[in-house]
Amino acid sequence: xxxxxxxxxxxxxxxxxxxxxxxxxxxxxxxxxxxxxxxxxxxxxxxxxxxxxxxxxxxxxxxxxxxxxxxxxxxxxxxxxxxxxxxxxxxxxxxxxxxxxxxxxxxxxxxxxxxxxxxxxxxxxxxxxxxxx
Numbered sequence: 001x002x003x004x005x006x007x008x009x010x011x012x013x014x015x016x017x018x019x020x021x022x023x024x025x026x027x028x029x030x031x032x033x034x035x036x037x038x039x040x041x042x043x044x045x046x047x048x049x050x051x052x053x054x055x056x057x058x059x060x061x062x063x064x065x066x067x068x069x070x071x072x073x074x075x076x077x078x079x080x081x082x083x084x085x086x087x088x089x090x091x092x093x094x095x096x097x098x099x100x101x102x103x104x105x106x107x108x109x110x111x112x113x114x115x116x117x118x119x120x121x122x123x124x125x126x127x128x129x130x131x132x133x
Contacts, residue, residue, distance in 0.1 A: 004058050004080075008077060009074075027040070027092045031092055038087050086128060107119040
């Protein structure tokens, strides 16, 4: 089976320090229902999320995210197809605010439109590190 994946960055419209436990719990439930797996980083300024799964489900989820008032300026920084999931064990791996994560997200956002995928790849690797037990 081929899975579609994407990674987006959005400007967060929630203040730093807000407990996102409810958002994460709701997202995990919805992702499970849609057969979506992935990872979320919240830096206080941005959300960065890697999502993977069936194309129709991913389209539905992205439409919901774009309509969500907690997100602004949702930008897909990379996308593709894969025969294997990177986050198969996670309906949503979550990492909260950190300075290092914030710099990594900002670098991926700034270089995504310029064709430099190395910063996007660093962000994906960071997300995979958070997902390790």
